[in-house]
Amino acid sequence: MAQSKPTASVEPVFKNTEEAAALLRLNPGTLRRYRHLGTGPRFFKTPGAVGKVLYRLDDLLAWVEENTK
Helix, strand or coil: CCCCCCCCCCCCCEECHHHHHHHHCCCHHHHHHHHHHCCCCCCEECCCCCCCEEEEHHHHHHHHHHCCC
16 A cells, blocks of 8 residues: 655745735735835736736845844
8 A cells, every 4th residue: 555645834935915924924015015115125017908917935045144243
């Protein structure tokens, strides 16, 4: 009888605003304000009339490193 391999939990590569804010321990409104001011982490919008804002996990981590004092 074949044994199943345990599945590794993999962190999603993309985060929406709420997930990104939780990771950064920020209020989602604060992250939106940073985005509006151009001072937050890199992001992109999905194509379409109502583009969804997404953040790459690597960009979030890089932003933390760049802003660590």
